[in-house]
Amino acid sequence: MHGEKIQADGGAEGRIGTGGGRLAAMERSTALRVLTPRELEVFSVLSDGEGNRELARRLGIAERTVKAHLTSITRKLGLRSRVEAALLSAEWSDAPQPGADRP
16 A cells, blocks of 8 residues: 555545545545554644644654655645645544544
8 A cells, every 4th residue: 555545536546636525534534544643643733824844843843854744645645735735634624523423
């Protein structure tokens, strides 16, 4: 699975669609499984709109490390830019999580 890109229809090649509706929860969880825990942390705060320097301070890592994580995130998710990653992060953070309504 290393190096593969996830497609909205579940295929292994292509790009995740950030427009035209949300991905199903299973597709989202499949896409996010390819990210490391630290990449997930960077991805989750990306939607706040902060620059690399601010993200680095907030996460307690070097700015260069933030850039490396962003490069890896966009590559793994098949996105073209940080902007697409931020939009996708915002979209997914607004979506209800499966099982979130259970105690």
